[in-house]
Amino acid sequence: MSNTAYETNLQTIAAIASEKEEENDHFLRSLRHHSGAVLDEMANRIYQDVNAAVDCTACGNCCQKLVVNITQPEIERLAVFMNMTEENLREKYIEESLAGNCFINTVPCHFLSGTSCSIYPERFTECRDFPHLHKPGFKERFLGTLLHYPSCPIIYNTVEVMKRELKFIE
Ligand code: SF4
Numbered sequence: 001m002s003n004t005a006y007e008t009n010l011q012t013i014a015a016i017a018s019e020k021e022e023e024n025d026h027f028l029r030s031l032r033h034h035s036g037a038v039l040d041e042m043a044n045r046i047y048q049d050v051n052a053a054v055d056c057t058a059c060g061n062c063c064q065k066l067v068v069n070i071t072q073p074e075i076e077r078l079a080v081f082m083n084m085t086e087e088n089l090r091e092k093y094i095e096e097s098l099a100g101n102c103f104i105n106t107v108p109c110h111f112l113s114g115t116s117c118s119i120y121p122e123r124f125t126e127c128r129d130f131p132h133l134h135k136p137g138f139k140e141r142f143l144g145t146l147l148h149y150p151s152c153p154i155i156y157n158t159v160e161v162m163k164r165e166l167k168f169i170e
Pocket residue numbers: 062063066068109110111112113116117118119120123124127
């Protein structure tokens with residue numbers, strides 16, 4: 001567990017994000033001068049520290065905003081977990097695109113209860129993986145990551161530590 005004091009107040013982060021829009025645009029462009037592998041290692045290392053210090057169950061902000069894609073095996077596991085038939089589960093909670101992709105049919109997510117996930121042990125891969133900072137491809141995904149910078153404390157803090165480590169800011 002990290003001893004670093006990270007900012008977790010959502011209003012404070014949103015306000016700072018609006019002040020830092022131009023800085024973040026410059027930071028995005030500056031990343032082209034860095035190796036993708038170096039950025040992946042740095043993002044993952046800092047993310048692990050931030051993630052250990054930030055309590056997602058006291059936040060739930062991404063569950064308010066994301067469209068969550070789910071797979072057939074996840075639907076089957078959730079039906080068992082909720083003691084429902086797959087048919088009833090699909091009817092109540094799931095939408096299917098013409099291409100056959102399934103996703104939760106409400107934003108915010110049905111399963112958000114206060115700031116916590118009511119199906120936490122069976123939450124979906126997309127939920128577990130967000131905000132994807134532990135995965136290779138940080139540099140290529142960074143534009144999308146920045147979209148959630150104002151609303152996700154893990155992204156906000158990870159990006160701010162990266163800026164300092166890369167000497168982009170003091
Ligand atoms: S399933 Fe749980 S973790 Fe995933 S979006 Fe819904 S409330 Fe959030």
